[in-house]
Amino acid sequence: MKFPSDRLRMPSPSPVPDLFLTHINLELGSNEGVGALAELFSGLEPLPAVTDRQRLWNDLLGRQKAGPVAFSALVALPHARSAGVSEILMLAGRHATGIAFDAEHPNIRLVFLIVTPKDQAAAYLQKVATLARALRQPDRIAALLTAANGDDFQRILAGDAVPS
């Protein structure tokens, strides 16, 4: 019989191989939540996994209304489960000054958009939990805010290049 802490121990925060970003936009322009989301969402359009773009967008907006998606004062994790997508996808965006996601979070700098098929609740929760774990480190957040390009951003997020 395993000790509970062994059984429930979370995976190591770095490296994080499953934090692959499908699309990265380091220059989000909109300083308002839905606008920023739309900008990021445009990165999904060419992907074959998106089977129903309109439904996916509606589900994303519906989820925004249902409950908070801000992870911290600087980071937001908008997400949705939708029949308009056939596999889990994750995208990231960065804003130079800050996005007003809601009244309590007026200065969001990093946005991670996750979309998941309806029937993959457990996989989705795993993805969110892994991402949340990775973003718990202040150094990593700081490095993501200063990453020079998309490749660096991906490597920092995955834990391959966390600055000392």
Next chain:
Amino acid sequence: MNEPAASNPPSHAALRWRLWLLERLAPSDWQVTLAWAALIGIGGGLSSILFREAVHGLHLLLTGSPAGMVESFTHLEPWRRCLIPALGGFLAGAILLIGRRLTPGKSTTDYMEAIALGDGKVPFRTSLIKSTAALFAIAAGGSIGREGPMVQLAAVIASRVGQWRSFSTPRLRLLVACGGAAGIASAYNAPIGGAFFVAEIILGTIAMESLGPLVVAAVAATLTVRILQDAHTLYQVPHFTLHSLWEILPYLGLGVLAGLVAPLFLRLLRRAEKLFDQMSLPLLARLTLGGLIVGVIAVWVPEVCGNGYSMVVAILNGNVLWSALLLIVVCKGLATGASVGSGAPGGVFTPTLFMGASLGFLVGSGAHALAPAAASDPKAFALVGMGAFLAAASHAPVMAIILLFEMTLSYDIILPLMLASTVAYFTARQYEGESLYGDFMRRREAHDPDRTLPPIVLSDLLRPQPAVVTLAAPFSEIARVFIQAQIDHLYVVDHQGRLAGVISLHDIKPYLGQPDLAACVIAADILRESVPSLNRSTSLAEALATFARSEFERLPVVATDGSLRIEGTVAKNDLLLALAESGATAKGATRKSADLR
């Protein structure tokens, strides 16, 4: 930089431990049922001890003697022998009359009816009144058994506990059945016999779903009595040996004879009841007259007083002459007819054992006189006669064999006992379709057919107010509800209370200790939408098929109007119990039809 709230190590460790304990120690529905069965058994054992002590105390008060019933009455003056049973009948009647005023309205207290025909609800106050009345009738020397009120008290405790815990109808019935098993087990110090008595006679099934809790309750009751009182094997009997294979023949004859005489005994009881009915006496006068008849007989034959236990012990130990027994058994039959016929509350189980022991001893004595080698010990015939007579009267040969074996712990007698009991059972069924208890149940139905409830439907199994969360419930609330409600699946409803899906503990278990998720994950993010549901009009067979296709131990029940409003849940084990019951009922109905033909 404002980071998410740092985790709080002590609270997460506590959460992990609680989850770990929950996963490993959280009992299944069956384990909970067994635990309640054990508690019911303990309660049944305690109530039996209380009743037995009350009988002893009241008997001492009425007769001034701490000895057994027959011994006390033997040493009483004739006028007291005559009047004390009459006084007992009068007091029992008075209590029943007062009870009628306190509990107006017609309601049955019979636990058998509550299990087999009713909804498992045994009226508390009426049962206490009836048991108190039985206490007076029995302590005053009435020719009835004390096991009846003991079982009644255990059953009413079980019913109250089940209603308090809001158990579903099948589970409540099962719990009352556990009370019955506990009562029999504690009355006769026979846990296996107690369990099989209820399983074979009342439930009509020995499916493990019901037999398991019955056994647990019976064992708990027996242990309680053994711990708190100096309980021992009920009938201490000498060592019996089958000396010759030829002895099997007279045992076979005893089986046939028991199968013929037991129905006559049942007819005698019914006839006595009809006679009292025809007299149209008020209740008080009726019970007093019943007691007076016993008292008058006791003036010359004091052995008729009580349930017959001490006489059975005397017979089994060879302390009664067959010629004396011949008179006693006739008088005892009349006395039991008077007590039962007048409506004195009590049991007829032990008097039935007495009749069997007497018949067996007389047959054995006769056979011994004719051919000593073929019936070397008439006392062994008495023992076998008890089982055979009980099997024939109750139509429950398995219970009779087990009970006799447990009450005597005499293994040597098992072969003739099995043979004679089985022969007696089939002989009795040939000539008498109704058993000691089946007759009673049938007459109850005939008197009050409305009490026969319709078969179990899904609504009867409904457990209302399941734990639910709304679509917008944050992850922290979901985790809290899982821990508090100790469930595996949590239902999610929309703002109108309609079923939206289910969250599996298995899915979220690895993340329960992760506070980061509380900020951004809600129920809508992690629910499974494809959850099968039932409604009140779903048949039990359809419900079983739905369970078979799913992984769930419970399924939600939604409104029949198509609104998906969640009304409760149904547990798979409740469904299996209900199906086992309906199977037993169907078998019982088939058997009754066959008997009638």
